[in-house]
Amino acid sequence: MNYDTPVQAEDGAYSSEAYSSHEPTKGRGKLWLVVAVLVVLLLIIGAAYMFVTRGNAAAGDAETEAQGAAITVISPGKTTVEGEIVASGTLAARRELPVGVAGEGGRVVRVFVDAGSWVKQGQVLASIDxxxxxxxxxxxxxxxxxxxxxxxxxxxxxxxxxxxxxxxxxxxxxxxxxxxxxxxxxxxxxxxxxxxxxxxxxxxxLNIVAPASGLVLERNLEPGQIVGGGSGALFRIAQGGEMEMMALLSETDLAKISTGVEAKIVPSGTDKSFTGQVWQVSPTIDPQTRQGTARIALSYAPELRPGGFANATISSGTAVAIVLPESAVLSDSEGAYVYIVDKENKAQRRAVQTGAITSEGVSITGGLDGTEAVVVRAGGFLNPGETVRPQRADKAGK
Structure with a gap:
C-alpha cells in the first residue's frame, strides 16, 4: 500500500499536467475551423452576387441589342430657301480692244505706255518713224x-x-x-x-492711239520694232477697265438664271469676294460638254486679273424645298442618299436628288416629301434593315 500510494499520486500528477498542456491547442483548432467556414461562406456569397450581376448585365445587353443603337432623326419638312448656283470659270475683260497698226507701218520710235497703264481715248500709245x-x-x-x-x-x-x-x-x-x-x-x-x-x-x-479709255492689259511692242498691217494686236485694252467672269453652267442651271441677277465672285488665291451681275446668258449650249456660259459683269479691282480662275455663287431666286444638315446626306458611286427610319424602327436607304448648298444645309430636290424620319448623323455606319432606337430632334437642334 505504501508502495502503491506514491505511484497513484505520481500518476495523478501526470494526468493533471497532461491536460493543462493540450487544452489551448484544441481551442485554437476550433477557432481556425470557424474562420474557414466564414471564408467559404463569403466566397459563396460573392460568387452568387457576381453571377446575378452578370446575368442582369447580359439581360440588359440583350435588351439593348434587341432595341438597336440610339440614332438621332429629324423630320425636315419644307422651307423657303434662297436658290444658289455654284459655278466656276475664268476672268476676262468685259470688252477687250485689240489695238494694231492702222497705217502702212514702219519702225517704232517710241512707246509711251506699258501694261497696267490707264489711258484715255485718242491718247498716243506709240509712234512710228x-x-x-x-x-x-x-x-x-x-x-x-x-x-x-x-x-x-x-x-x-x-x-x-x-x-x-x-x-x-x-x-x-x-x-x-x-x-x-x-x-x-x-x-x-x-x-x-x-x-x-x-x-x-x-x-x-502712224501714231498708234487708244480707241477708247481703259486699262492696258498687254503691250507687244518695243522701240526699233518694224510693224505693219500684219503685225497683229500690239496692245490690248480693257474698255473702261470693266471685267467679267465667264461662268460655265450646265444647261439645267442655265435655265434657272436670267440677266440682272446678283452673283458673288471669289478669285482663286484670295478669300475676297466681289459682287457682280449677270449681263448675258449664253443662247447656245456646247453639244460636247452640255454647258453654257453666264457672263457676270464686274467693276475693276486689282485682284481681278483676266485669264485667272474664279468661283461664282449665283442667285437663282427663292424656292420651297427640303433642307437637311450636310451630315445627313451621304454619297457613293450610286449617287446621293440618306437613311430614314421606318415604322418598325429599321434603317432604310433612300436615294435623293440634291440642290443648292446654303448656310442652313443641303436642299433636297427629290426623293423625300419632308415627313420622313431622316437620320441626322452616323448614317455611314448603318446598314439597310438594321434596327435602331430613333431619338427625335427638332430642326433647330440638329
Whole structure:
C-alpha cells in the first residue's frame, strides 16, 4: 500500500499536467475551423452576387441589342430657301480692244505706255518713224501753194479781160477761155489740198492711239520694232477697265438664271469676294460638254486679273424645298442618299436628288416629301434593315 500510494499520486500528477498542456491547442483548432467556414461562406456569397450581376448585365445587353443603337432623326419638312448656283470659270475683260497698226507701218520710235497703264481715248500709245512721210507732206503743201498762185493769176487775168471787153479789145471767146483757165486753176488748188490732207491723215495714222479709255492689259511692242498691217494686236485694252467672269453652267442651271441677277465672285488665291451681275446668258449650249456660259459683269479691282480662275455663287431666286444638315446626306458611286427610319424602327436607304448648298444645309430636290424620319448623323455606319432606337430632334437642334 505504501508502495502503491506514491505511484497513484505520481500518476495523478501526470494526468493533471497532461491536460493543462493540450487544452489551448484544441481551442485554437476550433477557432481556425470557424474562420474557414466564414471564408467559404463569403466566397459563396460573392460568387452568387457576381453571377446575378452578370446575368442582369447580359439581360440588359440583350435588351439593348434587341432595341438597336440610339440614332438621332429629324423630320425636315419644307422651307423657303434662297436658290444658289455654284459655278466656276475664268476672268476676262468685259470688252477687250485689240489695238494694231492702222497705217502702212514702219519702225517704232517710241512707246509711251506699258501694261497696267490707264489711258484715255485718242491718247498716243506709240509712234512710228515718219521721216519720209514728212517730206512727202512738205511737198504736198508746196503743191498747194503753187496751185493757189496759179489760181490767183488766172483770176487776175480774167478780171482784166472783163474790163477790156467793154471797150471792144477782148472778144467773148477770150473771156470764155480765161474763165476756163481760172476754173482749172481753182480745181487744181482743191486737188492739191486733198492730196496734202491725205498725206497728213496717213502720217497721223502712224501714231498708234487708244480707241477708247481703259486699262492696258498687254503691250507687244518695243522701240526699233518694224510693224505693219500684219503685225497683229500690239496692245490690248480693257474698255473702261470693266471685267467679267465667264461662268460655265450646265444647261439645267442655265435655265434657272436670267440677266440682272446678283452673283458673288471669289478669285482663286484670295478669300475676297466681289459682287457682280449677270449681263448675258449664253443662247447656245456646247453639244460636247452640255454647258453654257453666264457672263457676270464686274467693276475693276486689282485682284481681278483676266485669264485667272474664279468661283461664282449665283442667285437663282427663292424656292420651297427640303433642307437637311450636310451630315445627313451621304454619297457613293450610286449617287446621293440618306437613311430614314421606318415604322418598325429599321434603317432604310433612300436615294435623293440634291440642290443648292446654303448656310442652313443641303436642299433636297427629290426623293423625300419632308415627313420622313431622316437620320441626322452616323448614317455611314448603318446598314439597310438594321434596327435602331430613333431619338427625335427638332430642326433647330440638329
Amino acid at each position: 515718219r521721216s519720209v512721210q514728212n517730206q512727202q507732206a512738205a511737198s504736198a503743201a508746196a503743191s498747194v501753194r503753187v496751185a493757189e498762185s496759179e489760181a490767183r493769176l488766172a483770176q487776175a487775168n480774167l478780171d482784166r479781160a472783163l474790163k477790156l471787153v467793154e471797150r471792144g479789145f477782148i472778144s467773148k471767146a477770150d473771156i470764155d477761155r480765161l474763165t476756163a483757165t481760172r476754173d482749172t486753176a481753182v480745181a487744181r488748188v482743191s486737188v492739191a489740198k486733198a492730196q496734202a490732207n491725205e498725206l497728213t491723215a496717213r502720217n497721223a495714222r
